[in-house]
Amino acid sequence: MILDAIVTGLGAMGSAALYQLSRQTPNVAGIDQFDPPHTLGSTHGDTRITRQAIGEGLHFVPLTLRSYQIWRALEQLSGEELLTITGGLFVGQRDSSVRTRNKSGWLTTTIEAAERFGIDHRILDTETLRQEFPQFQFQPNEVGYYEQEAGFLKPERCIAVQLDQARKNGASVHTQERMVSFESTVDGVIVRTDKATYQTRKLILTTGSWITESLRNTPCADLLRVYRQVLYWFDIQGEYDQFTPDKLPIFILNDRGVYGFPAINGPEGGLKVATETFEHTTLPDDVNRTVSNLEIQKMYEQYVAPNFVGIGPSCVKSVVCLYTMTPNGDFIIDHYPNNPDVLLASACSGHGFKHSAAVGQILSDLALQGRTEFDIKPFQLTNFSSFTT
Numbered sequence: 167m168i169l170d171a172i173v174t175g176l177g178a179m180g181s182a183a184l185y186q187l188s189r190q191t192p193n194v195a196g197i198d199q200f201d202p203p204h205t206l207g208s209t210h211g212d213t214r215i216t217r218q219a220i221g222e223g224l225h226f227v228p229l230t231l232r233s234y235q236i237w238r239a240l241e242q243l244s245g246e247e248l249l250t251i252t253g254g255l256f257v258g259q260r261d262s263s264v265r266t267r268n269k270s271g272w273l274t275t276t277i278e279a280a281e282r283f284g285i286d287h288r289i290l291d292t293e294t295l296r297q298e299f300p301q302f303q304f305q306p307n308e309v310g311y312y313e314q315e316a317g318f319l320k321p322e323r324c325i326a327v328q329l330d331q332a333r334k335n336g337a338s339v340h341t342q343e344r345m346v347s348f349e350s351t352v353d354g355v356i357v358r359t360d361k362a363t364y365q366t367r368k369l370i371l372t373t374g375s376w377i378t379e380s381l382r383n384t385p386c387a388d389l390l391r392v393y394r395q396v397l398y399w400f401d402i403q404g405e406y407d408q409f410t411p412d413k414l415p416i417f418i419l420n421d422r423g424v425y426g427f428p429a430i431n432g433p434e435g436g437l438k439v440a441t442e443t444f445e446h447t448t449l450p451d452d453v454n455r456t457v458s459n460l461e462i463q464k465m466y467e468q469y470v471a472p473n474f475v476g477i478g479p480s481c482v483k484s485v486v487c488l489y490t491m492t493p494n495g496d497f498i499i500d501h502y503p504n505n506p507d508v509l510l511a512s513a514c515s516g517h518g519f520k521h522s523a524a525v526g527q528i529l530s531d532l533a534l535q536g537r538t539e540f541d542i543k544p545f546q547l548t549n550f551s552s553f554t555t
């Protein structure tokens with residue numbers, strides 16, 4: 167039997183793609199080397215920020231807006247809360263020279279996106295920031311952009327719910343099964359795993375940090391870089407009530423390189439904060455998954471102590487996770503080089519989760535209809551031609 171589509175890699179992007187495919191046809195399958203949701207890729211750690219005015223570029227806004235709709239529809243179907251609105255506080259200097267994912271003007275672009283797309287927001291001066299958010303230490307001349315509808319998603323639950331719905335729609339889900347190769351034929355693609363061989367009209371590769379393996383012998387072999395990241399939960403020593411979602415929004419202190427979430431795991435659960443590090447590249451099967459005491463101490467001294475009030479040095483929990491970066495932080499959503507039957511999405515660059523539901527819809531549309539209503543030109547491989555061989 168020839169399947170209509172196979173999705174290899176059932177993390178954020180793949181579970182979304184399989185769910186969207188299954189709404190059109192039950193003749194689809196998903197394959198993952200582990201048992202998603204799991205803690206070995208890019209989609210774990212309890213929460214992911216979502217926001218609507220996207221400072222990484224206006225071309226992302228339609229993806230996040232569509233994803234909000236899909237998350238809400240999935241909540242209706244599953245009866246589970248996936249998206250929690252907390253508001254979002256994004257802080258920086260207006261004329262900041264800080265480059266975020268190799269682009270300048272993140273806060274300015276955020277404000278521009280909000281104005282262009284009519285996204286509800288307020289601009290706060292330093293004095294107002296200090297009055298409304300006593301949990302932070304603000305610096306003179308910092309401004310805040312506050313977005314009403316920002317919040318967080320539960321990434322593990324989003325994956326689980328989309329895979330459940332895909333199964334209910336008739337898709338087959340093969341876990342603990344690793345794709346080892348694929349090969350084009352006149353009818354589509356033959357996919358070989360460590361357990362079976364499948365024939366499919368279309369193959370979608372959403373293998374996260376492992377995608378570098380599939381691109382090895384293509385002109386894009388050097389395009390993507392994998393970086394180890396750490397998420398930390400630091401002890402709340404101040405009043406716990408000040409850090410819960412009704413008082414503390416999700417936050418990005420962009421110029422200071424810190425982002426985080428309100429506390430959701432009780433007074434002992436800590437405040438989740440993180441920074442981004444791009445010092446050394448790694449590979450998903452080699453990465454050091456242990457967080458050292460030295461790393462924890464450095465994180466506290468450089469990023470927590472100077473920026474918060476009431477957060478202690480003791481680390482309640484820490485988790486290693488992986489970023490797969492393009493050179494400019496944009497996503498790749500395109501056909502595999504020279505292969506119209508294979509699609510791929512590398513939609514990480516550290517900010518992909520909020521867009522993943524819409525990326526799944528795009529991949530499904532491209533696989534089954536050959537086109538999508540979304541403008542995907544900004545995500546095509548040709549945009550990266552100066553970085554490919």
Ligand SMILES: Cc1cc2nc3c(=O)[nH]c(=O)nc-3n(C[C@H](O)[C@H](O)[C@H](O)COP(=O)(O)OP(=O)(O)OC[C@H]3O[C@@H](n4cnc5c(N)ncnc54)[C@H](O)[C@@H]3O)c2cc1C
Nearest residue numbers: 175177178179199207208215345374376487514518519520
């Ligand atoms: C620390 C951290 C914080 C982040 N914070 C945010 C945030 O706040 N907001 C936001 O929007 N985004 C955020 N992101 C980014 C977001 O989480 C990622 O964009 C997204 O999770 C990437 O999903 P993915 O599907 O590409 O990869 P994954 O979820 O890792 O999925 C890839 C899957 O492919 C499978 N696979 C790989 N190779 C094979 C094979 N050969 N055969 C079978 N299966 C295979 C793997 O097992 C895995 O399940 C963050 C990322 C990290 C690491």
